[in-house]
Amino acid sequence: MPRRIDTAERTDTIATAALRVLERDGLAGLSVRGVAAEAEIAAASLRRAFPTQHALREYCFEVIEERATVRIRGLDLSGRALAEGILAQLLPLDAERRTELVAQVQLGILALTDEALRPAAIRLGDGVERACRAALTVLDAARLFGTHRDLDYETQRLRALLDGIAMHGLWNGEPESSALMLTTLARHLDELSRPEGSERS
Structure with missing residues (x-):
C-alpha cells in the first residue's frame, strides 16, 4: 500500500x-x-x-527565504563569528545555497516584467537586507562596529557587497571562489570596526 x-x-x-x-x-x-x-x-x-504557475513561482521565493532563515536561526555562534555566519547563509558556498541563488536570479529577472510576481521578489530582497542589518547589529553589540558609522548606510553598503560577491561566486563556480567570497566579506567586516579614516591610511 x-x-x-x-x-x-x-x-x-x-x-x-x-x-x-x-x-x-x-x-x-x-x-x-x-x-x-x-x-x-x-x-x-x-x-x-x-x-497556477504564478503560485508556484511565488512559493519558490518564499522557500528560498525560509531556508535561509532556518539556517540562520540554527547558528550556535556569537560575536564576529555569528555575523559572518549570518551572511554566509546568503552566499553560494554549497550546492543548496547555489541552487537557491540561481533560482532567485531566474525568478528575479522575471519579476522585472511581471508585476504580479514583483512583490514576492521585493519581500525576498527585504529579507536579505534584514539579514545584513542583523549581522551589523551583532557586530555593534560586540563593539566591532565603528561608533562613527551609520547603520542604515552600512546596511545598504553591505547588501550591495553581498549581492556582488554572491554573483561573482555564482559565475566562477570553482572551489577557490568560496574562499574568495569569505575573505572579501571578512575584510569588509574588519574595515567596519576600524576608527574613522583608518581605512584610508
Missing part, C-alpha cells in the same frame, strides 16, 4: 524540485509537467498544491 504524503511534505517536495528545475533548465523548464517529473509526482498532485 503506498505511503500517504501529507500536504506539507508534498509542498516541500514540489518546491525543492522547482528550485532544481530553475537551476538546471531556467524559467523555460518551470512548467507543471517539468516540475512534476522532477518531483516524481503526478501533475494533478502538483496542480492541487499550486493551481
Whole structure:
C-alpha cells in the first residue's frame, strides 16, 4: 500500500524540485509537467498544491527565504563569528545555497516584467537586507562596529557587497571562489570596526 504524503511534505517536495528545475533548465523548464517529473509526482498532485504557475513561482521565493532563515536561526555562534555566519547563509558556498541563488536570479529577472510576481521578489530582497542589518547589529553589540558609522548606510553598503560577491561566486563556480567570497566579506567586516579614516591610511 503506498505511503500517504501529507500536504506539507508534498509542498516541500514540489518546491525543492522547482528550485532544481530553475537551476538546471531556467524559467523555460518551470512548467507543471517539468516540475512534476522532477518531483516524481503526478501533475494533478502538483496542480492541487499550486493551481497556477504564478503560485508556484511565488512559493519558490518564499522557500528560498525560509531556508535561509532556518539556517540562520540554527547558528550556535556569537560575536564576529555569528555575523559572518549570518551572511554566509546568503552566499553560494554549497550546492543548496547555489541552487537557491540561481533560482532567485531566474525568478528575479522575471519579476522585472511581471508585476504580479514583483512583490514576492521585493519581500525576498527585504529579507536579505534584514539579514545584513542583523549581522551589523551583532557586530555593534560586540563593539566591532565603528561608533562613527551609520547603520542604515552600512546596511545598504553591505547588501550591495553581498549581492556582488554572491554573483561573482555564482559565475566562477570553482572551489577557490568560496574562499574568495569569505575573505572579501571578512575584510569588509574588519574595515567596519576600524576608527574613522583608518581605512584610508
